[in-house]
Amino acid sequence: MAAVARHAGVSSMTVSNVLNNKPSVLPATREAVLKAIAELDYRPNTAARALASASNYRIGLFHRDSDSALLSAMLVGALNASARLGVQLNIKVYDQKSPLDSVRDFLSTSPDGLLLPPPLCERVSAAGLPEEYDVPMVALAAGRELGNMHCVRIDDEQAAYETTGILLRAGHRRIGFVRIPSLAGESRFAGYARALADQGLALDEALVWNARPTFDAGLRLAEEILPGKRAITAMFAGNDDMAAAFVNVALRTNLRVPEDISVVGFDDTPIAVKIWPALTTVRQPLGEIAEVATRHLVAQLQARDKETKAAPGGTTFVDYQIIERNSVAPPSS
Amino acid sequence: MAAVARHAGVSSMTVSNVLNNKPSVLPATREAVLKAIAELDYRPNTAARALASASNYRIGLFHRDSDSALLSAMLVGALNASARLGVQLNIKVYDQKSPLDSVRDFLSTSPDGLLLPPPLCERVSAAGLPEEYDVPMVALAAGRELGNMHCVRIDDEQAAYETTGILLRAGHRRIGFVRIPSLAGESRFAGYARALADQGLALDEALVWNARPTFDAGLRLAEEILPGKRAITAMFAGNDDMAAAFVNVALRTNLRVPEDISVVGFDDTPIAVKIWPALTTVRQPLGEIAEVATRHLVAQLQARDKETKAAPGGTTFVDYQIIERNSVAPPSS
DNA sequence: CTGAAAGCGCTTACAG
DNA sequence: CTGAAAGCGCTTACAG
Numbered sequence: 001m002a003a004v005a006r007h008a009g010v011s012s013m014t015v016s017n018v019l020n021n022k023p024s025v026l027p028a029t030r031e032a033v034l035k036a037i038a039e040l041d042y043r044p045n046t047a048a049r050a051l052a053s054a055s056n057y058r059i060g061l062f063h064r065d066s067d068s069a070l071l072s073a074m075l076v077g078a079l080n081a082s083a084r085l086g087v088q089l090n091i092k093v094y095d096q097k098s099p100l101d102s103v104r105d106f107l108s109t110s111p112d113g114l115l116l117p118p119p120l121c122e123r124v125s126a127a128g129l130p131e132e133y134d135v136p137m138v139a140l141a142a143g144r145e146l147g148n149m150h151c152v153r154i155d156d157e158q159a160a161y162e163t164t165g166i167l168l169r170a171g172h173r174r175i176g177f178v179r180i181p182s183l184a185g186e187s188r189f190a191g192y193a194r195a196l197a198d199q200g201l202a203l204d205e206a207l208v209w210n211a212r213p214t215f216d217a218g219l220r221l222a223e224e225i226l227p228g229k230r231a232i233t234a235m236f237a238g239n240d241d242m243a244a245a246f247v248n249v250a251l252r253t254n255l256r257v258p259e260d261i262s263v264v265g266f267d268d269t270p271i272a273v274k275i276w277p278a279l280t281t282v283r284q285p286l287g288e289i290a291e292v293a294t295r296h297l298v299a300q301l302q303a304r305d306k307e308t309k310a311a312p313g314g315t316t317f318v319d320y321q322i323i324e325r326n327s328v329a330p331p332s333s
Numbered sequence: 334m335a336a337v338a339r340h341a342g343v344s345s346m347t348v349s350n351v352l353n354n355k356p357s358v359l360p361a362t363r364e365a366v367l368k369a370i371a372e373l374d375y376r377p378n379t380a381a382r383a384l385a386s387a388s389n390y391r392i393g394l395f396h397r398d399s400d401s402a403l404l405s406a407m408l409v410g411a412l413n414a415s416a417r418l419g420v421q422l423n424i425k426v427y428d429q430k431s432p433l434d435s436v437r438d439f440l441s442t443s444p445d446g447l448l449l450p451p452p453l454c455e456r457v458s459a460a461g462l463p464e465e466y467d468v469p470m471v472a473l474a475a476g477r478e479l480g481n482m483h484c485v486r487i488d489d490e491q492a493a494y495e496t497t498g499i500l501l502r503a504g505h506r507r508i509g510f511v512r513i514p515s516l517a518g519e520s521r522f523a524g525y526a527r528a529l530a531d532q533g534l535a536l537d538e539a540l541v542w543n544a545r546p547t548f549d550a551g552l553r554l555a556e557e558i559l560p561g562k563r564a565i566t567a568m569f570a571g572n573d574d575m576a577a578a579f580v581n582v583a584l585r586t587n588l589r590v591p592e593d594i595s596v597v598g599f600d601d602t603p604i605a606v607k608i609w610p611a612l613t614t615v616r617q618p619l620g621e622i623a624e625v626a627t628r629h630l631v632a633q634l635q636a637r638d639k640e641t642k643a644a645p646g647g648t649t650f651v652d653y654q655i656i657e658r659n660s661v662a663p664p665s666s
Numbered sequence: 667c668t669g670a671a672a673g674c675g676c677t678t679a680c681a682g
Numbered sequence: 683c684t685g686a687a688a689g690c691g692c693t694t695a696c697a698g
Binding site for chain 1 (some may be wrong): 374378381391402404405408413421424441548552577578582584585603604606607608
């Protein structure tokens with residue numbers, strides 16, 4: 001940095017000011033510094049920044065070992081943001097048997113904040129950990145607003161509403177729905193119900209099944225639903241894994257997808273394009289969610305340090321995207 | 334750290350020595366420090382360590398956006414190791430169209446070292462970048478020894494040999510093989526050929542197909558091979574994605590897996606358990622590979638700083654594991 | 667709008 | 683075997 005300062009004929013403080021986008025720097029000075037940075041190909045030392053910035057925050061990102069499909073995007077997003085902000089990110093794997101204990105253990109090491117993906121965020125929120133510990137927590141993709149912690153997510157209800165709309169517009173009237181036990185599941189069910197209501201269709205409880213959001217559960221459910229006379233012409237599965245299970249069972253029982261039955265998923269995980277037909281599904285930008293969540297958490301930390309008390313709860317929305325592939329077609333008559 | 338030192342009645346230097354396992358510390362002193370650390374629940378500041386240690390290395394880990402299945406494990410492994418070693422890890426996404434340019438771009442920012450997963454490591458090695466730039470590079474899971482950079486990997490040849498053995502022991506004699514265009518593909522093919530030779534079986538070139546290791550390529554190949562009279566009773570696919578494609582096409586063409594045809598994959602990516610039947614496959618411990626590679630790279634950097642010249646090339650092996658699930662059965666007569 | 671000084675929490679030679 | 687001093691590369695108040 002000293003070299004850049006010399007090159008630009010300013011002090012290293014000014015270089016720092018430019019780097020951190022301080023508004024006080026004169027445009028001309030800023031440009032000179034930027035030019036010096038480019039010419040010397042200078043890259044700030046993350047460690048030094050982290051150390052020097054009063055912040056020096058340490059935040060934890062929890063994840064289960066199992067769901068790598070969702071994990072890598074989140075990791076990359078959180079990593080990017082934390083590197084830029086100079087905060088120390090601790091990646092923690094939690095035990096499925098006692099997730100709360102894992103969180104408490106980590107909390108006992110006095111971290112500055114927590115990043116909680118589902119389903120952990122729901123558990124932590126319900127257990128009242130945000131009130132018990134004075135450590136800011138941010139939920140990722142929680143499905144709906146959480147009273148005691150901020151949440152960064154897509155609008156699950158609206159996404160499910162629009163996705164159901166695609167099925168309705170294709171001509172389907174008997175659309176099955178898998179309701180997964182989570183806040184996201186509830187929000188999506190609400191969106192599905194609203195879409196039906198908008199078309200003047202009654203919600204038929206017989207077409208709604210409750211199941212855990214795993215491939216295995218999807219397999220069992222599909223084996224129960226698909227054979228014989230089917231009540232549905234389309235299935236809105238709880239997520240991509242379940243949708244993949246439906247496609248799999250359909251193929252085994254000589255049903256064509258999408259000709260005989262349409263299937264849509266949720267999440268746009270890698271499996272969506274690793275089966276045939278590729279799944280029509282909703283993309284949640286997990287990387288962006290993690291990035292935004294990390295920034296929000298750090299902002300919360302800084303605000304707190306300045307005694308600007310922030311309100312708990314609240315939501316930041318991130319855009320989703322409906323990806324139409326090959327698993328939806330009009331119902332065969 | 335000062336608090337720990339005070340608590341233990343020593344200087345902070347001694348605390349540092351304990352933390353870094355310096356042999357000079359007396360057992361009694363060490364214990365006192367360790368006790369103080371535990372009582373105060375002290376955790377060293379990574380940023381400060383990184384900054385203070387003369388090292389202060391910055392290394393890059395490249396990856397494609399596409400293969401998230403392999404990515405997350407590698408990320409976590411490299412992250413763990415780099416946090417522990419206090420080195421700065423830059424995660425870089427490279428462009429598939431011009432991977433070498435991405436590497437050169439990054440190299441121009443003067444990093445201290447590179448971590449290269451396949452297939453990038455092969456390209457970089459073949460292009461002679463290790464000779465061109467004086468930056469240590471370590472290849473992850475490269476499939477076989479690379480002359481100009483160190484490689485951390487499983488023994489692909491032996492893994493394929495053993496996996497083919499499982500098929501042979503189940504009674505299969507006409508075993509198909511998908512040869513993917515990579516060093517790993519070559520090594521695995523060699524293992525397959527050796528297993529056949531061991532049983533006195535001739536290698537039948539008609540049962541060996543070349544294809545890129547993607548789900549789509551697997552789909553096309555399976556659609557060509559499976560219908561009609563089949564030459565094979567089992568297929569050793571190039572990886573899990575391809576194996577999944579074979580299972581998918583088999584189901585669509587009314588073939589039962591594994592009763593009518595056995596299928597095995599390679600990698601043990603998440604898709605292996607997200608299809609039915611779940612795949613018998615070879616697990617590559619990517620997390621461990623990344624961790625070992627990061628440590629090796631840093632060791633190389635430190636050795637170089639001390640002018641202890643290290644030999645280029647060389648290999649560190651990591652154990653693989655054959656996971657037997659439900660996609661293999663004896664051939665139907 | 668810009669800069670001189672102090673300090674973030676460690677580690678590295680170097681004494682003793 | 684242990685410690686006092688300097689310094690890693692930045693940023694944060696504080697002057698001017």
